[in-house]
Amino acid sequence: QKEVEQDPGPLSVPEGAIVSLNCTYSNSAFQYFMWYRQYSRKGPELLMYTYSSGNKEDGRFTAQVDKSSKYISLFIRDSQPSDSATYLCAPRAGGSYIPTFGRGTSLIVHP
């Protein structure tokens, strides 16, 4: 079992939809949880960062972590075609500087 599991998709939604992207993980030591966004033919860029369990909101994006079930979510409200990208979750353990990347979920938002 990989440490971080992500459904590769693609996930195709109409513009304006609420999108839910998810990861599961197996390492109980993970304390920091990042979401990176990667556009086609570009390097990943940090989108959201959360520590431990709970929610964090930034504009149309909400990151949610449930450490008890080892489940990470990224919600996108009012999705736009410009949100079409691959989203990678990347948790890491406390005391480590090295995140473990999921395989990424490809999101397509069509007009």
Next chain:
Amino acid sequence: EAQVTQNPRYLITVTGKKLTVTCSQNMNHEYMSWYRQDPGLGLRQIYYSMNVEVTDKGDVPEGYKVSRKEKRNFPLILESPSPNQTSLYFCASSLLASGVSDTQYFGPGTRLTVL
């Protein structure tokens, strides 16, 4: 402008011909790393460096070498490339400070094809 640069962006080579992919960052970051990205396998770390002259293996180091003689540069060396090293390569850097270290800045990628 703060950035990570990689060169070349595209490279087609033949088996066994040594090559170097350069990586440079202008943000004075201590941490630098190389990843390869393959369909269905995601990002896998090859090597990383915590500072000058400090390097360590990631998950898939076989067939690769790195060096960190200067803080800004972290070249990736393939001494004898093989077709299974055909991939998309990313260099990344970050500051080693609590809460900040997770912001890894990625380069634009190098698409390598080994024939």
